[in-house]
Amino acid sequence: MQAGIIDQGLELMLYGMGTVVVFLALLVLATTVMSRLVERYFPEPEPELPAPRKAAALAADPAADPQLVAVISAAIHQHRNRR
Template sequence: MDSTLISQGLDLMLYGMGTVFTFLTLLVGVTTLMSKTVNKLVVEQPETAVSSVATVLVQSPVEPRIAKVIQAAIDQHRSKK
């Protein structure tokens, strides 16, 4: 076999793998930096469970009769398994 051909193949493989490794390392670093920056800029206000449930119940566009029919259908579907 021709040693230059094998040498060229190994060089190409190392350059390719090095490029992919460098790109992925850079991608992880930039993503981590962006995540930390966004977490510092955006302050999330915690929501209490009671207020969110009350909000959902008040703003529900579904009539209670329809909600009961939907719940019965879901229960029937789950009982078939």
């Protein structure tokens, strides 16, 4: 009697786990296919590059941006006051 119940339990466990594994494999496959379809038919637009003069000016002299200087100064001031 006990062996039959254990056999049924193992059989039920294997069917259940097999069903979950098959479902998850199909889910991964469907997600991969949908991702490739979206990438193929709806590509993301290329990001716009910043204006060359402004980027070059900021790269050459970061102090040229007064807002950046103010943010850095405030951060340093706050850091020193916490000590």
